[in-house]
Amino acid sequence: MIFINPRGAPELACDHCGCRWVDRLKGKAYCYECGEEISEEAIAEFQQAATEFAAKHAPPAAG
Numbered sequence: 001m002i003f004i005n006p007r008g009a010p011e012l013a014c015d016h017c018g019c020r021w022v023d024r025l026k027g028k029a030y031c032y033e034c035g036e037e038i039s040e041e042a043i044a045e046f047q048q049a050a051t052e053f054a055a056k057h058a059p060p061a062a063g
């Protein structure tokens with residue numbers, strides 16, 4: 001699941017308990033709270049949201 005923080009930035013959260021304490025190990029991610037693995041779909045969704053957020057908030061390119 002993706003959580004949007006008050007600044008509008010996406011944060012990866014656990015699908016099972018909703019906590020945002022995620023431990024990332026070698027391409028996999030696990031919830032600190034309940035220990036469930038974060039799905040690859042959720043990670044991909046988060047990566048895309050983070051990329052879009054960065055693009056919106058990036059400083060204008062020089063030149």
Ligand SMILES: [Zn+2]
Pocket residue numbers: 014015016017018019031032033034035036
């Ligand atoms: Zn959890």
